[in-house]
Amino acid sequence: MSDTTLPTTSDNRLSITGVRRLLPETATIFEGAFSLLHCAVKGDQMYRGVFAVLMFPIRHPDRYISLRYTDEKDKVGEIGVIENLSAFPKETQTLIQAVLKKQYHEHIIHRVYGVRHEFGLLFFDVETQRGRQEFIMPWRHDRAEDFGAEGKVLLDVNDNRFIVPDVLALPTKDQRRFTNFIYW
Amino acid sequence: MTNNDLLLGRVPSELNTRPEVHNLGADACLFSVRSDLTIDGTVQDVWVVVTQTKIFTVPTHSQPTALITGPFLLKDAQKVQTRHTVGSGFLQLLIDGTYVDVARYSNARREIFGKVRAELERLIQGHPLNTEALVHPSEFACTKCGLPLPARRAVCPRCAGGRSVFFRSVGLMKPYQNSIVLLLCILVMGVGLDLLPPYLTRILVDKVLTPKENIHWLPLILLGLVGASLGRQFLNVIIGRTSSMIGTRVSKELRERLQTKLMSLSVDYYDRHSAGSLMSRVLWDVEYFQGFVWQVAQGFLLNVILVLGIGAVLFMMNWHLALLVLLPVPFVVIGTIFFWKYVYPQYYRLSDSQSKMSQLLTGLLQGIRLVKLFGQEKREEQRFSDSARYMQNARRSVEMSVATFNPIMGFVFGLGGLIIWYAGGHRVFEGHLTLGTLMAFFGYMGMFYGPISAMSVFSNWLTGFMSAGQRVFEVLDANVGITDEPEATPLNNINGAIELRNVTFGYDPYSPVLKNVSIKIEPGQFVGIVGKSGSGKTTLVNLICRFYDPQDGQVLIDNQDVRTLAQHDIHKHVALVLQEPFLFRATIMDNIAYGRPGASPLAVMDAAKAANAHDFIARAPSAYDTKLGERGAGLSGGERQRISIARALLCDPKILILDEATSSVDTESEQEIQKALVRLCKGRTTIAIAHRLSTLKNADVIYVIDEGKVAESGSHEQLLELKGVYHNLVRIQTELTRLES
């Protein structure tokens, strides 16, 4: 019963009842009124106001994208899952990338220039994909959690997400500044 | 969040030149609020402008003419919501049956946009703006200095004057100040005794041995030496005993304080922290406090006094030579700085490895069946071995650093000694210095370097202590979450009325699980709650027991807000049987009588009988004295549930809540329990959550919860007539029973 013996192909028996695969042949994705994403699936209704969620945001950040919608009762439902976005036409890819950007707002830390500890808070001075930036986080174990095997996600005082994808990939000095405080 | 993020009745003046703002005319602006993101996630200031008829956004910088979104006419909007995605949120309007993004904001603006949402809702429903609610200052930042607060409405650590781990630890020693003062006096006396022997040697060499006279002084001087050594060791005994007495007491008290604190922390703390990591703080980190007094007194203060004392003596004897003695001191300073910078952090990793290992072990031991069932022993061995290697590496790097550091310092001191031999030797030869003084000089010098290298041992200990202390204080400082008000209303006798008034609650405050729920339960009613799993039934119960406080609305028991009652009182009158029964590693008797330790054996049996547990207990060889394993191992799921029902019944609570308490019990036993409950429930409010609807047939009222809202309510018959969700559930279940029979 171990997971290593499960067939890795997607056509095992479970797929009969499993998630719906969205393929270029069956799903048409386009932009409609109010620049909302629409998705039409062959043999099913048209969905409006579609958004996308990554099913494995850490392990497979560019695959397994679940397309979702909100129904008239404010309940969220799944249209289906795109296993491999590159199978879709270029325009569709751009559209999906855009809705994914809406779903995730994260700061990826490349450099750590300084960490100061005061009043139980850590004052970070870092470089992210958006440039140099400062943030404050409480120095507590539950505010810095594992992100993948060697990464950490820091939650600042406002719950904004700052991600170090791989602590060991930081320059040595930055790594030391970082692990001096975030050592767990 | 600063106040100029929100402007009432106007648009920021820098936007006045924009056509869309310029052309507002008679359509007066109600308020504008600043967001920090554009819809596509670019970090930029964007103003959301709300007028009497519409809402639109304007960016402050680039794209001078572009409206990023809008204008949306308020009359077109049916609803408004905030949708929280990962790291940011959207303000959305429901237009033509679809939610349309109006503005996006980072998590830093969640609070203000939550208020904006509430106001837009009022506007859409045709109510006037509630300005007061909108401008209410943030509860997550200090109103004086703006520092973010550790929790809502908490004390500002900066304004309260926070102190470091070390000084707080000194504060812990306050109750023992008399013993500590005594200890310090003894230390000073000890230093005096320590300084005596080299002085005596000097006399011995210069006055007796070198001139070869006064031989009768010899035994006297030797006697002095013996006395000094004896006195010194005697003082050591007192010092050791006193500091051990204080140390063991402090660590015992600290452990107790931690345990008390852990008990007082609200359950949501435990949602966020692992038992293993908390255990390692109580067990291992507190150990460091044990040595605090001894280390600070013996390892630090004693050495400082010694260094000062000896330094003074050295300078008095011969200041030229004394200056040479100081030569290695700069190296010591450099070494210590190095130590703090590089070795200190390694201690963190060491204790992290300990805490990771205890987390791994607790998980592994609790889930042992699962591991075996899925045949994952090999993988678990690997995981454990990884964790053990992490621990090994962490410890090795600490010990290797220390093992390298100390000999290097030793060598530096050794060099210092050689310089003195050289310079001092010359002076003796030239007759500037007596041999005895040189000998005494060496004696003192050895004692001078001793404390300095002992200081490195102390800083070694201190590094470990600081890191452990930080973790201990992290727990002690944790926000209790749910506290009693100072003048909580005592609750001696209650009728058992329960009311939820417009309750909105989410474990994450920004994504509600219960949405505007109102329920009114009369005293003595038997109330059923049904709903899909994950719909919020247990959450509802959690709020009634005040494990959590709602973000909005009120929970009332006997018409009193539970926040004004002492938690202790609530739990005295409310008994809850949990979905997953928890039994302690103790006898069945102890488990049933847990809430009423003094209960008589007959009372315990009565409770067990009512819970339909008496018969299976009687069958065990030791009956009520049967000892249960961890978490009730040795019993079936249904048997465990019945024991936990008995435990609740024994407390004779005014309010009894059964959260799927009979889900693992067979239908026949369930009916027995049901019959007993009906008889016992007279004069007691009972809330039963169940999936088997037949259990709830006799309920006075049944609430159907769906997606965090009350979808339907009424008696069994009324709900059947409604032909809604409940009717559907009953239909499905009767079909199922037909299938079974």
Ligand SMILES: Nc1ncnc2c1ncn2[C@@H]1O[C@H](COP(=O)(O)OP(=O)(O)O)[C@@H](O)[C@H]1O
């Ligand atoms: N401690 C918790 N922390 C975060 N979310 C929780 C917690 N407990 C329950 N939830 C979530 O709240 C929702 C309602 O849960 P619950 O009230 O336990 O449902 P049920 O109706 O099955 O008793 C679920 O979506 C669940 O995932």
Ligand SMILES: [Mg+2]
């Ligand atoms: Mg539940």
